[in-house]
Amino acid sequence: MKLSISQIKYVKSLHARKSRQKYHNFVVEGEKMCGEVLRQGDLEIELIATTQEWADANRSLLKVHERRLHIVSTKELKRVSLLATPNQVLLVACQPEHQFPGHIRDLTLYLDGLQDPGNLGTILRVADWFGIEWVFYSPDTVEVFNPKVVQASMGAFLRVKCMAAEFGDLKEAFPGIPIYGAVLDGDNVFKMFLPPAAILVIGNESRGISPMLQQQLTHRAAIPRHAIGGAESLNAAVAAGILCATFRNYRVSGL
Amino acid sequence: MKLSISQIKYVKSLHARKSRQKYHNFVVEGEKMCGEVLRQGDLEIELIATTQEWADANRSLLKVHERRLHIVSTKELKRVSLLATPNQVLLVACQPEHQFPGHIRDLTLYLDGLQDPGNLGTILRVADWFGIEWVFYSPDTVEVFNPKVVQASMGAFLRVKCMAAEFGDLKEAFPGIPIYGAVLDGDNVFKMFLPPAAILVIGNESRGISPMLQQQLTHRAAIPRHAIGGAESLNAAVAAGILCATFRNYRVSGL
Structure with a gap:
């Protein structure tokens, strides 16, 4: 599934703090960090935009996210990316919510x-x-x-x-x-x-x-x-x- | 004295490594750091581009550099600057030459x-x-x-x-x-x-x-x-x- 124009707009909007606060999520970019987010599995994933190449190489990681997966060209990825250097994958994740700790022992x-x-x-x-x-x-x-x-x-x-x-x-x-x-x-x-x-x-x-x-x-x-x-x-x-x-x-x- | 077109070109060229290596000098920007360079007095100064305001406030520092001093508008300074935020002064200094030490005691x-x-x-x-x-x-x-x-x-x-x-x-x-x-x-x-x-x-x-x-x-x-x-x-x-x-x-x- 490709990224729709409204999705492109949406991801780009998340470069601004106001939008991240409104939707309570954020953007993670790059093979290493996206791989880590997916492997760890703690964050709720909203959307993944990746090249076919990266998707093929990371099938097991992406399996549970099939409905949220968008295969894009490097050029399309660049349109929604903030990074200067080309990359293979970008994802939108929900901001983790932590409960205020009951004590500090460290x-x-x-x-x-x-x-x-x-x-x-x-x-x-x-x-x-x-x-x-x-x-x-x-x-x-x-x-x-x-x-x-x-x-x-x-x-x-x-x-x-x-x-x-x-x-x-x-x-x-x-x-x-x-x-x-x-x-x-x-x-x-x-x-x-x-x-x-x-x-x-x-x-x-x-x-x-x-x-x-x-x-x-x-x-x-x-x-x-x-x-x-x-x-x-x-x-x-x-x-x-x-x-x-x-x-x-x-x-x-x-x- | 204003900056000539060739001087503007020259300063801008120093943003590139090749040019810095050719001329063996470099650019220092901002009030704090330029002030420090001038106060310390160890570096050979080639050119100073400053607003009238900064020049007025730092007359004693600039006295010995009168021939190398160029009064510019903030807009002109921005043309030769690499900084995103506006500043008051920029200078070109010769790269210091150090002699290889005879010993290491520290x-x-x-x-x-x-x-x-x-x-x-x-x-x-x-x-x-x-x-x-x-x-x-x-x-x-x-x-x-x-x-x-x-x-x-x-x-x-x-x-x-x-x-x-x-x-x-x-x-x-x-x-x-x-x-x-x-x-x-x-x-x-x-x-x-x-x-x-x-x-x-x-x-x-x-x-x-x-x-x-x-x-x-x-x-x-x-x-x-x-x-x-x-x-x-x-x-x-x-x-x-x-x-x-x-x-x-x-x-x-x-x-």
């Missing part, structure tokens, strides 16, 4: 106003690598289902639970949980006590953690700078990576 | 075939933060003076010395230096002995370190994964950040 991230989709995707990948179950983010953070975030996350959105949340609601739900914030003028994170269960706050790329949220931190963690001068900060995703690695290896390293 | 990076300009820029920023003097890179790595690298580096190119080099030449110049490689199946870096002077190799985003170079490694370092499954790797810049932080805080943390 390292949990809170992203405060992150704006760069690449950074958000890379942080989800960090969370995925370090087995972090929950990533919360402030309502003004770039949307998790933005195609650039999905792409940069390398499929992490399949395993890490992401949820928009006001920080106040988190604090109320988990009273007494230690709240660590990544700040430039904090204590050396390599010399700090790091508990297994905590919320780690990563701030906006240029402004850092908002003043309101800074007041909520119970610990201010800094990655010590070893330069004589110049460097003003680390990239937000790199900082998140270093801090998560330090939390995760706190016990191992016997600090 | 942590040094070698980038093996990195392809993403954002990753390279972010790694330079990591090097800058951790006070790493030298970043060498294989000839097939994305060019350091690519505008996207320059932008992502946040000015790190002013402080970190970057040089293309064959790995064999490095090895010959610094016999006996420990060579650590970031690999997925290596030893836990948090339990490894990390010497103050070493070369740390970061591989290509998808292929990792090339097989030839893998044979040269004296130590294979891995960032342990804490996930049950799924995540295949960390972003190259994040991995570089975690490894550099671990090297730098090895003594501090008393591992």
Whole structure:
């Protein structure tokens, strides 16, 4: 079955946040990530557009999705794609719905106003690598289902639970949980006590953690700078990576 | 003095690698980074194109460059710019020439075939933060003076010395230096002995370190994964950040 004109219009509309929010779904592109989504099987699939070639090579994955399958030419695929380089498959999936957790017993991230989709995707990948179950983010953070975030996350959105949340609601739900914030003028994170269960706050790329949220931190963690001068900060995703690695290896390293 | 048509053509040509290599210079954009270049004063400046507004606000910085200064409208600046968002200033600077070092007494990076300009820029920023003097890179790595690298580096190119080099030449110049490689199946870096002077190799985003170079490694370092499954790797810049932080805080943390 080919894609109808209205379907093409529909898929293209999902490149915009407004449309994704209206339909509560999002676009996944590329052989690797689409294959992963289909293999994992957790997401509800609405539509798959693929070349005959990819469909032939992945029959077992596509079997249960026959009614949602559309065979298209590379040219047609390009019309609905956001990627610059040609690809073989694109799918529309429903956004996963997670229930707000009853407790936090592990390292949990809170992203405060992150704006760069690449950074958000890379942080989800960090969370995925370090087995972090929950990533919360402030309502003004770039949307998790933005195609650039999905792409940069390398499929992490399949395993890490992401949820928009006001920080106040988190604090109320988990009273007494230690709240660590990544700040430039904090204590050396390599010399700090790091508990297994905590919320780690990563701030906006240029402004850092908002003043309101800074007041909520119970610990201010800094990655010590070893330069004589110049460097003003680390990239937000790199900082998140270093801090998560330090939390995760706190016990191992016997600090 | 306005920009002539041939100057506009010339600046625009510098968006291409070929032209940058021919003229041995590169483009820096934006108020923050241009201000930093001018304040630091190490780079030879060939041309500055700025709005009257920015020129007025930065007279002291521009004084010595009067003959190279071109006052342009925002619209004209946009014609020669690569940035999507409007800016106030752009400059053309000569590529810094570094002399191959006589010795390596500190942590040094070698980038093996990195392809993403954002990753390279972010790694330079990591090097800058951790006070790493030298970043060498294989000839097939994305060019350091690519505008996207320059932008992502946040000015790190002013402080970190970057040089293309064959790995064999490095090895010959610094016999006996420990060579650590970031690999997925290596030893836990948090339990490894990390010497103050070493070369740390970061591989290509998808292929990792090339097989030839893998044979040269004296130590294979891995960032342990804490996930049950799924995540295949960390972003190259994040991995570089975690490894550099671990090297730098090895003594501090008393591992």
